[in-house]
Each structure stands twice: as structure tokens, then as C-alpha cells.
Amino acid sequence: MALDEATVRSIAKLARIRVADDDLPGLANELNNILGWIEQLNEVDTDGVEPLTVVGDAQTPMRQDVVNDGDIRDDVLANAPDAEPEFFTVPKVVE
Amino acid sequence: MTYLIQGDDGDWEVVIGLEVHAQIVSNSKLFSGASTAFGGAPNSHVSLVDAAMPGMLPVVNRVCVEQAVRTGLGLNAKINLHSVFERKNYFYPDLPFGYQISQFQHPIVGEGVVTLDMPDGSVREIGIERLHMEQDAGKSMHDQDPKRTFVDLNRAGVALMEIVSKPDLRSPEEVGAYLRKLRSILRYLGTCDGNMEQGSLRCDANVSVRPKGSTELRTRCEIKNVNSVRFVMQAIEFEAERQVDIYDAGDTVDQETRLYDATTGETRSMRSKEEAHDYRYFPDPDLLPIDLSQEYVDKIRAALPELPDAKKLRFIDDYGIAPDDAGVLVAEQETAAFFEAVADGRDAKLAANWVIHELFAVLNKSGLDIDESPVSAESLGKLVGLIADNTISGRIAKDVFEIMVAEGGDPEAIVEEKGLKQITDTGAIEGEVDKIIAENPGQVEAYQGGNEKLIGWFVGQVMKATGGKANPKMVNELLRKKLS
Numbered sequence: 001m002a003l004d005e006a007t008v009r010s011i012a013k014l015a016r017i018r019v020a021d022d023d024l025p026g027l028a029n030e031l032n033n034i035l036g037w038i039e040q041l042n043e044v045d046t047d048g049v050e051p052l053t054v055v056g057d058a059q060t061p062m063r064q065d066v067v068n069d070g071d072i073r074d075d076v077l078a079n080a081p082d083a084e085p086e087f088f089t090v091p092k093v094v095e
Numbered sequence: 096m097t098y099l100i101q102g103d104d105g106d107w108e109v110v111i112g113l114e115v116h117a118q119i120v121s122n123s124k125l126f127s128g129a130s131t132a133f134g135g136a137p138n139s140h141v142s143l144v145d146a147a148m149p150g151m152l153p154v155v156n157r158v159c160v161e162q163a164v165r166t167g168l169g170l171n172a173k174i175n176l177h178s179v180f181e182r183k184n185y186f187y188p189d190l191p192f193g194y195q196i197s198q199f200q201h202p203i204v205g206e207g208v209v210t211l212d213m214p215d216g217s218v219r220e221i222g223i224e225r226l227h228m229e230q231d232a233g234k235s236m237h238d239q240d241p242k243r244t245f246v247d248l249n250r251a252g253v254a255l256m257e258i259v260s261k262p263d264l265r266s267p268e269e270v271g272a273y274l275r276k277l278r279s280i281l282r283y284l285g286t287c288d289g290n291m292e293q294g295s296l297r298c299d300a301n302v303s304v305r306p307k308g309s310t311e312l313r314t315r316c317e318i319k320n321v322n323s324v325r326f327v328m329q330a331i332e333f334e335a336e337r338q339v340d341i342y343d344a345g346d347t348v349d350q351e352t353r354l355y356d357a358t359t360g361e362t363r364s365m366r367s368k369e370e371a372h373d374y375r376y377f378p379d380p381d382l383l384p385i386d387l388s389q390e391y392v393d394k395i396r397a398a399l400p401e402l403p404d405a406k407k408l409r410f411i412d413d414y415g416i417a418p419d420d421a422g423v424l425v426a427e428q429e430t431a432a433f434f435e436a437v438a439d440g441r442d443a444k445l446a447a448n449w450v451i452h453e454l455f456a457v458l459n460k461s462g463l464d465i466d467e468s469p470v471s472a473e474s475l476g477k478l479v480g481l482i483a484d485n486t487i488s489g490r491i492a493k494d495v496f497e498i499m500v501a502e503g504g505d506p507e508a509i510v511e512e513k514g515l516k517q518i519t520d521t522g523a524i525e526g527e528v529d530k531i532i533a534e535n536p537g538q539v540e541a542y543q544g545g546n547e548k549l550i551g552w553f554v555g556q557v558m559k560a561t562g563g564k565a566n567p568k569m570v571n572e573l574l575r576k577k578l579s
Contacts, residue, residue, distance in 0.1 A: 065158035069128035
């Protein structure tokens with residue numbers, strides 16, 4: 001699998017990273033090297049093997065349904081740029 | 096009843112599937128210990144997990160899982176013992192993680208069915224495709240500042256069930272019936288409060304049209320986030336006609352997301368195609384899959400309440416009331432319980448009539464819920480009892496009911512105090528009947544000459560003379576006997 005420049009541009013957009021057109025060929029090359037390296041895994045025969053997404057067979061820990069968090073607005077907003085006293089703010093988004 | 100749209104070259108059928116987002120009833124959020132209460136101060140019901148601070152890890156809420164399973168069982172659906180949380184990646188300011196934790200390939204609930212009783216007496220079975228759990232997003236406010244959008248994360252992370260129907264719905268009426276039925280089931284189960292105004296029940300509709308008789312599925316448009324049953328129905332009606340117009344003009348419908356504007360009654364395009372979302376789902380590495388045991392599911396099933404369909408059948412069988420009336424009474428659990436208290440040991444059909452017609456009229460007029468009723472089930476039951484045992488007539492009962500609504504009080508005491516007991520003493524009624532006959536020789540002659548409709552006039556005169564207290568049936572019989 002090889003990524004072309006258009007795909008790299010779209011990946012950058014999805015990740016909200018601004019990439020100059022001049023940098024696209026170099027990035028495509030680097031990403032293709034990484035993908036090529038990972039593709040070696042395709043040589044392993046995985047027929048009949050369930051995909052493994054979690055290592056180990058631990059049971060999901062679950063929380064009790066109690067309110068024991070929140071009411072920490074100042075902490076939550078502490079690192080937010082340009083916050084109002086009660087809100088996060090972002091440049092106007094209108095769909 | 097078939098809903099068809101007339102096009103230039105024939106009739107079109109509309110095909111609708113619904114995605115309903117129902118907020119799960121729980122104290123705390125799906126993955127954090129912050130409160131789910133509605134209406135808190137901005138950003139007060141937010142934990143560091145909900146704000147997606149680095150290093151914070153989600154832990155699933157036990158009750159939310161249980162509620163999702165309970166809902167699945169209430170929808171006659173398959174419960175998947177193995178389900179997986181995945182990340183649905185998209186970028187929006189009210190989604191602090193940059194992804195929504197949702198379920199995709201392995202939802203907790205699979206296929207089920209909801210049964211609709213349509214007004215024309217037909218029964219429609221609407222398939223449920225799936226139900227999965229996911230997080231709600233925060234709230235963006237665009238009108239607080241000219242250059243900025245304000246974000247409140249109180250809702251972010253609240254547990255939702257997305258309930259996806261199959262494209263089985265064929266008219267706005269069916270959509271309305273489906274939403275009302277779903278809401279009723281959720282409220283019976285106690286898994287969602289069904290409050291559309293507060294946003295705990297939201298609906299997206301996928302709408303497409305096709306020539307009548309065809310089985311193809313054409314391109315659909317998704318109408319987002321409509322917040323009342325009536326608006327959903329209006330939006331679908333508009334959208335279906337818009338699509339037929341497009342095909343009539345020889346064009347094709349673009350797959351897109353549209354918004355319904357309640358003030359104009361129209362839908363309009365919301366996102367253009369080039370910005371089509373690429374969600375890049377993958378299993379969330381922060382969360383283990385959910386593995387449930389069959390015993391766990393069976394235990395929840397055993398504790399399910401009697402649901403609307405079963406209750407309706409029982410009302411028809413046990414109380415002998417009409418299917419339509421039973422349907423009205425079971426729509427809300429509270430109404431059904433109220434009716435059962437009124438009907439307890441009494442004439443159930445009469446009880447159903449009084450709840451549906453007299454009591455509902457009063458409640459609707461004053462905008463009250465049944466649990467705020469000015470007349471208790473016990474008092475209304477007593478009133479029904481007084482009618483059934485002929486202590487008062489149905490007409491007098493309405494007067495007594497009015498007094499109960501306005502001033503409260505016990506119907507037996509009101510009847511006693513105001514002297515409203517029905518006159519069932521033949522002698523007393525006979526006296527009045529004789530008097531009326533003697534005073535109106537002209538009318539008597541006309542009646543005997545063949546104008547039998549006049550019997551109503553005579554009954555009215557006797558009722559008037561007795562202040563409405565004479566037993567109408569006895570008055571009728573006596574008059575006919577004496578006039579013949």
C-alpha cells in the first residue's frame with residue numbers, strides 16, 4: 001500500500017495539522033516507509049485467529065452509579081485559552 | 096392506510112428509518128462520576144475525564160450497561176453478550192476527546208421489533224436494527240459573543256442509547272406512532288425519561304422515496320435532531336415531497352444531512368458533500384470489551400415490568416374494554432395505574448369512560464399530568480360506583496364531578512349534602528309523570544296521533560321537574576305505559 005500526496009493531505013486535514021504542499025512528497029515517503037515496515041506483518045498466517053485488541057483476559061471493571069466527581073469548574077477551565085468565567089470559548093463555529 | 100405522494104408520472108412511496116438518541120437514566124455519566132442532572136451551572140457537571148485531560152481514563156458505569164440491556168429486552172431484541180466500545184473520530188469544539196466513545200461493529204443490542212397499533216386498526220411491526228451505547232457531546236452556544244462560540248461540557252459524556260430502526264416506516268403517521276410507542280416503552284422500563292424538550296429523546300430521520308411498488312432503496316437524506324414528534328412528522332412530509340420534485344425534474348437526490356426549520360416548515364442542507372465525515376472507527380484501547388453472562392441478562396429479564404403491549408391485552412381481556420380505549424390508558428404507566436385503581440371492583444367500562452373522557456378533558460384543559468389530578472383515583476372510583484348502583488344518574492354524576500374538580504370532596508358526601516340521589520321510587524316518579532300528562536293535553540294528543548318523537552319532550556319535562564334526579568329509564572317506561 002502506498003500513500004499518494006492527496007491522501008497525505010487528507011490525513012493532515014483530519015488531524016488538524018497544517019502541512020505546506022512542499023512538505024507533502026517528503027511526508028508521503030516517510031509514511032510509506034513506516035507502512036512498508038508494518039506490512040511485513042502480513043507475511044504471518046493469521047487464518048482462523050480472532051483479532052486481539054486487548055492483551056490479557058481481564059473482566060471490564062465497572063463503576064457504581066454514584067456522583068463523586070464534578071463541581072470543579074475552575075480546575076477544568078484552568079488551562080483553557082481565552083476562557084470566560086464559566087465557559088470554554090473557541091473561534092466562532094457556524095455550520 | 097397507504098401514504099403516497101403524487102408525482103408527475105405516478106405515485107411515490109416514502110421509506111423512513113429513524114435513529115433515536117435516548118438519554119439513559121443514571122445518576123452519573125457513562126465513563127465518569129460527574130452528575131447527569133439537567134440544568135446545572137455551565138461546566139459544573141464536568142470531571143477531568145469528561146474534559147479529556149491527558150492521562151484520564153474512562154471506566155464504564157455499571158447501571159448504564161444494565162439500562163441498555165433492559166431496553167434491549169423491552170424491544171424484544173437480541174442481547175449481545177460481547178460488545179465493544181470504539182472511537183468515532185471527528186473534530187468539533189464540543190467533543191473534547193476529538194472522538195466519541197461509541198459502539199460500532201459490536202453493539203450491546205442487536206435486532207428487535209416494536210409493534211404499532213395504527214388508528215385504522217391495522218398492526219405494523221417495525222424492525223429494530225440495533226441499539227448501542229455512546230457518549231453525548233457538550234453544548235455549543237453561538238449567540239453569546241460576536242466572534243466566539245461558548246462551550247458547556249455538562250452534557251459531555253452523559254450516556255446515550257442510539258436506537259436504530261430498520262427502514263420499515265412508510266408515512267409520517269407511522270413515524271409519530273413509532274416515536275410515541277418507543278417513548279412509552281422507555282418510560283415503562285425507566286431507562287429514559289422521554290423528555291424531548293430537555294433533549295433526553297432526540298431523533299434523526301433517514302428519508303428516501305421510490306416509485307410505488309418498487310423495492311429499491313434510493314439515495315436518502317438524513318434530517319438531524321428534530322425535537323418534537325410533530326416536527327419530525329412535518330419534516331418528513333416536506334422532505335419526501337422535495338425529493339419527488341427533484342426526480343420529477345429529472346435530477347437525482349444528493350446524500351446529505353439536512354436541518355428542519357420549524358418556522359418555515361422546510362428542510363435545508365447542513366453539510367456539503369466534500370466535507371463528508373471519515374470517522375476512522377477503531378476499538379478504544381482504554382476500555383476492555385464488555386462481556387456479560389446469560390444469567391445476568393436473565394436476571395434483568397425476570398425483573399422487567401409489564402410493558403404497554405402486554406398491559407393492553409390484559410385490559411382488553413380482564414376488563415372487557417375496547418382496544419382503542421385500552422391503548423389510550425396504557426400509553427403512560429401512571430394513567431394505567433390510575434385507571435386500575437378507579438376500576439378496582441367496579442364497572443370497568445364505565446371507569447374507562449370516565450378516565451378517558453371526563454378526567455382527561457379536565458387535565459388537558461388545565462395542563463395537568465395525571466399525578467396532579469384534582470380528583471383522586473379513589474374518589475373517581477366512588478363516583479363510578481354511585482352511577483353503577485343507580486344512586487345517581489350519569490347526568491347528575493357530571494355535576495358531582497364538576498364540584499369534585501372545583502372544590503374537592505368525597506362524591507358520596509356531595510350527593511348526600513346536595514340531595515342529588517336519584518329518584519327510583521316508582522310512586523314519586525309516577526306523580527310527576529301524571530302531572531306533566533295532565534298539564535299538556537295538546538302534546539298528549541299529538542303523541543297519540545303518531546308523533547312518537549314527542550316522548551323525548553315528555554322525558555325532558557319530567558327530568559326538569561325533578562331537578563334531573565329521576566331515573567331516566569323509569570321515566571321513559573312509565574311515560575310509554577301511560578301514554579299508550
